[in-house]
Amino acid sequence: MHNPIHNKGTAWPLPERDRLGVRGLVPPTYATLKEQQHRVLSRLKVLQDPIEKFEILSALQDRNEVLFYSILKDYIKEIAPIIYTPTVGEVCKNFSALFRRARGMYFSTQDIGQMNAMVYNWPQDDVDVIVVTDGSRVLGLGIVVGGEGV
Structure with missing residues (x-):
């Protein structure tokens, strides 16, 4: 339940709960997952500001990756502009003001x-990808590590 990788929210049937x-x-x-998807998409449709x-979506990913990635997979055309170009550039520029959970590790x-x-402080044992950067030109925006948009 508290692990976003395995959380399905209300999509767990009673026997599984x-x-x-x-x-x-x-x-x-x-x-169902489909019903949850529609609730999230309905919420997104009433918002005007891409950030x-x-x-x-970022908060959803932090709570329920099962739902987040199912929405991304099933509605990629609608979701990609929100989590990638063009919105991600603004998100990176405003990273420090958005109070998101960090999804990276920082070395200084x-x-x-x-x-x-x-x-060994990283919470997951099974890591598939590591990106190392000096953070000086993330996405060509000239921002430093605080942007974390890699």
Whole structure:
């Protein structure tokens, strides 16, 4: 339930909720993934500001990656402009003001000699991709590491 990678929100049927011990941690209503997708898309449609839409999707990704990636997969044409070009450039420029959960790891000159130990602080054991950058020209915007848009 509290792991966004496995969370399905209200898409867990009651037997699965009992098996996983999450009954009572989600509302009692059962909603399919498709129904949840439509609720998120309805919310996005009433918003005008692309950064607000990005924040909604970013918060969803932080809570429920199953739903987030199902929306991305099924509605890529509608969602891509919100989570990628052109919106992501503005998000990177305003990263410090958006109060998003960090999705990266940061190393500075203060960490010299500690980097090997620091990688074990990452919460997931199974990492498929690592991107290393000095952060000086992320997306060509001239922003530093605070933008985290790689």
